[in-house]
Amino acid sequence: MPNDSASPGKNPDAALDDASPIEKADVELGARLASERDHPLVKAAGDAGKIGDQAPLYALSGALLIAGIALRSPRVTSSGASMLGALGAADVIKRLTKAVVRRTRPHLFLDDARYEAHAGGSGEKPEQSFPSGHTAGSVAVARALARNFPAAGAAAGVGAVAIGISRVAKGAHWLLDVLGGALIGLAAEALSATLLKSAASAVCRRRPELWGCRAEKRTVGRLMCRVGSVW
Template sequence: MVKPRGKDAATTIEQAELALIERAAPWLRKPAVQALAAIGKIGDQPPLLALSGAVMAAGLLRRDVKLARTGARMTLAHVLATAAKTVGKNNLDRTRPREHLEHGNYRMERGRSHDPALRSFPSGHTAGAVALGRAVAREYPNHAVAAQAAAGAIGVLQVPRRAHFPTDVLAGAVIGLAAEALVAGAVTLAWRAKDAVDARR
């Protein structure tokens, strides 16, 4: 059995993040900062899935194969990223910054808690947003900067939201990138198989 690791047993990186959050606490509590940080909620699962579905539906209605494929990429990448981040959350308990600031509690350890206050790692909002941003960039390179900047902003805003520590956001970004890359590989193989079948006809 793994013993709980409290603040005193935190790693150097954890200690640095805790110190950062504590120093920034007065600023993070400002209404204007919280209002801005609320934009980060766009990275939640329902909004991102709705956006992905809307893009795919628009492509189908307009008979725009590229747009419909983009929506499909977005949906698949999001689903895969969500599954991966859930595995992380279900195997590691980490106190959210909000909980730490309000009650002084902190722990990071292997565990399976479903208490929202202990599901900080990794950031699912970031994972989903990055996966979608990369999916859009894959099909529309000219819009890559805007798509990825929007995803990055959603990730960064998780810190002032006091929902995640910086390393939670970084881990979420890695998950999002990996999920989209796997989907991209699958899509490429599917299109090559389709082309091969069409060539034989």
């Protein structure tokens, strides 16, 4: 296990005394992958991976929704709304998970030979390694986009994988954090898609006058009813 950057006098192996075999394997692999975290290419990849943060993803999803409404395109509007819903759900689930799981980030292990993982949560960011929020949000958005635009969604999925790898390489997360984030992203998108489809269908079926679904002109309301059919 690479420990060249660990503080003198501290034993990385001792930090894993209470870790399970799966955790030990994850930490050992993560430490190897993050051993070059100061390399310029790794730093550049980490900077590029910031696109997977919540703010850029919310901005991108919102822009797509607005563009869809402006263009009167049900597919684009549906994608923007789906991406926002999936991202919001992933964000909530991620926050709830971090509130009950405490796991120290790789840089604490690499620099200070410190590792903890247990229930209870933590308010300190260095102790909120699980799950990877960047991965959760990126996967959720990619899956939502793929429902109406498969090719674009596939490309976004590749980007989500790259973001996850960059998080491990820069020492921000362990591999299990990234895998956990990916599962959260998929689950959040599925939940959000189901709720959005049910809500849109119910409103347009029961109260069409609220959205102008029977109007002759192409109102935003009619568009939303058509969006409901896309979902």
